[in-house]
């Protein structure tokens with residue numbers, strides 16, 4: 001039977017099924033093509049970060065290390081991840097999903113005006129993600145009375161290629177400044193600063209949020225339509 005004779009031999013029911021399948025395919029294509037692609041760029045505030053990541057966000061508040069209020073850990077931690085044991089504390093000092101390199105100290109509540117526990121470095125901090133994330137955000141703070149200029153944040157993709165180097169405005173003090181970034185694949189983030197006097201330091205870090213998006217309603221809808229399409233196709237055969 002050639003195509004033409006097959007077409008004219010189709011009964012009304014077969015024709016209706018074919019039209020439904022074609023309609024569903026069209027809808028599925030529309031849904032897939034209207035899903036907004038992730039663009040690379042700075043995220044201006046934490047609300048935007050929360051909206052991007054939804055319930056799939058890992059939030060690291062650096063509260064798991066036992067350090068006295070007003071005190072600071074004097075021994076450099078160096079590398080820090082969920083497996084780190086430092087000064088008899090750990091593992092589990094931070095959430096699994098990210099590691100922090102070149103950490104000099106962990107500061108307690110109220111240390112030089114900082115409101116909660118944070119980590120910092122006398123040089124730089126490199127955050128590396130176990131698996132690439134699509135968005136991250138972090139609070140950056142400096143000690144009261146020590147505003148910090150020349151703060152840079154370099155964002156790298158999973159292959160180690162530089163996505164963007166961002167110069168931050170002067171960090172005024174202990175009241176944190178939010179920095180966030182989104183990109184299709186963020187592999188690591190490098191934070192560094194040299195103050196005006198040449199003092200090598202980096203901002204204190206707190207409330208680090210990162211992750212991949214939760215399955216959105218559009219993606220679920222598309223998956224559902226694809227399933228319906230398969231069902232219609234199989235019934236037709």
Ligand SMILES: [Ca+2]
Pocket residue numbers: 081082096097098130
């Ligand atoms: Ca890990």
Ligand SMILES: [Ca+2]
Pocket residue numbers: 061062063116117118206207
């Ligand atoms: Ca904290």
Ligand SMILES: [Ca+2]
Pocket residue numbers: 122123124192193194200201202
């Ligand atoms: Ca530095």
